[in-house]
Amino acid sequence: MAKQKITLAVTGLNNTDNPGPGVPVIRGVKDSEEFDVRVVGLVYENLEPGIYMEGLCDRIFQVPYPSAGSEELIERIEHIHQQEKIDVLIPNFDSELFSFMKYEKRLAEKGIRTFLPTLKQFQEREKDKLPEYGKKYGVKVPNGLNLGNLSQLNEIEKRFDYPIMVKGQFYDAYKSFNIEQATQAFHKIASKWGLPVIVQEFVSGTEVNVVALGDGNGNTVAAVPMRKQYITDKGKAWGGITIADEKMLELTRSLIQKTKWKGGMELELIKTNAGDYYLVEINPRIPAWVYLAVGAGQNIPEALIKLALGMEVKPMTDYKIGKMFVRYSYDMIVDLERFATISINKEI
Template identity: 60%
Template sequence: MKKKKVNIAVTGLNATDNPGPGVPVIRALHDSEFFDVRIIGLSYESLEPGIYMHDLVDKTYQIPYPSAGKESLLQRLEYINGIEKIDVLIPNFDAELYSFMKLENELKYMGIHTFLPTFDQFEERHKINLSEFGKKYKIKVPFAKAINSIHEIYSLTPEFTYPVVVKGKYYDAYIAYNPEQVLTHFNKIASKWGTPIIIQQFIYGSEYNVIALGDGKGNTIGAVPMRKQFITDKGKAWAGIAIDEKELLKMTTRLIKNTKWRGGMELELMKTQENEYYLLEINPRIPAWVYLAVGAGQNLPEALVKLALGIEVEPYTTFNVGKMFIRYSYDLIVDLSEFEQISTYGEL
C-alpha cells in the first residue's frame, strides 16, 4: 500500500524529566503504516530537545506563548502554514489547548485539521470542576476544594485530613503535610499559574493511568490502562506496564460514551487498599507515555490523525498486556550554530 503523505505539526517537544508528549507522538506517527509524515515541530523555548532531533522532526518553528494571546499565535501559524502546508496539528500542552480550541475554525479555514475536545468537555473535566464531574458521571473522586486566598488554608481542617495535595490550575501538584507546607506550595503555584489553587484529599494507594481516544460520537477508538512501576520525584512515570484491568477499561469506555469525548485523553487514578479507584485528574490530551500504547499494539496518534482528516478508523479492541515502557534520558550533541539559529530566527 502506498502511504498517504501528510504534514503534521506537533507541540510539546520538551522531552525532559517532566516530558511533553510531542516526541513520543512523533515516534508513533513515524511508525505508521498508513501515513508518510513530515513533522513540523512547534516550540516555545530554544532548549526543547525535540527541536534538535532531526531524525524525528523535519523543521521546527518557535510559536508565541499562550499568554501572548490567540491573535499572535494565529499570525505565527499563518506564516508557518504558508511555508509548510500543515494538514494536521496536534497540541500537547494543557496550557495551550484553550488557545488552539478557540482557533479551531480559523485553522480549519487554513486547511489545518485538529481533533480537540469541545469547550464543554474541556471545562467540565477541569480540575476545579472535578467534584461535579464525578457526581455527574458516577465516578469516585477525592474530596477537593478550590481556594483563592491563603487565609483559607488554616480552615481546611476538619474538612480535610493531612496530607493533602496542592494543585495548580494547569500544572504542578505537591503533597503537603501541614498548613505551612500548603502555604509554601500555594505561593509557588499561584505565582506561576494564578489562582484558584485546588486542595485535594490525599488518597493512599497505587497509581494507575489510562490513555484513551474518543471519536466525539461516544465511541472509544482505543484505550490502554497502565500501572506506574517507577515514579520520579516529580511524580512522573519512569517505567510502567500495560495491564489487563477490565474495570478501568469499562470506566473509560463509559466515560467516553457519556461525555462523547473528542480527542486524546489520560485518566489519572489511584487504587486504594479497598480496591476502589479514585479519579484524580483527566488530562484532555495524549499523555507522554503514549508510546507504550503504540508498543502494545494501539497506534493512537495515528488514529487521531485519521479522525482529524475524516478517515474512517476501526476501533482497537485488544492490546498486548504486559508490555512495559522504561524511559531513559539521552544526551544529544548539538552545535551552537543550531541553538543560534532557533534563538535568533525562531526556525530550525
C-alpha cells in the same frame, strides 16, 4: 499500498524530566504504515530537546506562548502554514489547548485540521470542577476545595485530614502534611499557575493511568491502561507497564460514552487497596507515555490523525499486556549553529 503523504505539526518537544508528549507522538506517527509524515515541530523554547534530535522533525518553528495572546499564536501558525501546508496539528500542552479550541474553525478553514475536545468537555473536567464532574458522571473523585486566597487555607483543617494534595490548575502537585507545608505549596503554585489553587483529599493506593481516544460520538477508539512502576519526584511515570484491568477500561468507556469525548485523553486514577478507583485528574490530550500504547498495539497518534482527516477508524480493543516502558536521559552533543539558528531566525 502507497502511504498517504501528510504534513503534521506538533508541539510539546520538551523531552525533559517533565516530558511533553510531542516526541512520542511523532514516534508513533513515524511507525504508521498508512502515513508518510513530514513533521513540523512547534516549540516555545530554544532548548526543547526535540529540536536537536536527529531525524525527528523536518522543520522547526518557534511560536509565541499562548499567554502572549491566542491571536498571536494562531497568526504565527497561519504564517507557518503558508510555507509548510500543515494538514493536521496536534497540540500537546494543556495550557495551549484553549487557544487551539477557540480558533479550531479558523484553522480548519485554512486547511489545518485538529481533533480536540469541545470547550465544554475541556472546561467541565478542569481540576477545580472535579467534584461536580464526579457527581455528574458517577465517578469516585477525591474531596476537593478551591482556594481563591490565602485566608481560605484555614478551611483545610476543618475539612481534611493530612496529608493533602495541593495542586495547580494546569500543572504541579505537592503532598502536604501540615498547614506550613500547605501554605508553602499554595505560594509556589499560585505564583506560577495563578488561582485557584486546588486542595484535594489524599487517596492512598496505586497510581494507574489510561490513555484513550474518543471519536466525539461516544465511542472509545483506543484505550490502554498502565500502572506506574517508577515515579519521579515530580510525580511523572519514568517506567510503566500495561495491565489487564477491565474495570479501568469500563470506567474509560463509560466516561467517553457519557461525555462524547473528542480527542486524546489521559485518566489519572488511584486504585485503593479495597479495589476502588478514584479519578484524580483528566488530562485533555495525549500523555507523554503514549508510545507505550503504540508498542502495545494501539497507535493512538495515527488514529487521531485519521479522525482529524475525517477518515473512518475502527475501535482498537486489543493490546499486549505486560509491555513496559522505561525512560532514560541521554546527552546529545549538538553544534552551536542549530541553537543559534533557532534563537535568531526562530525556525530551522
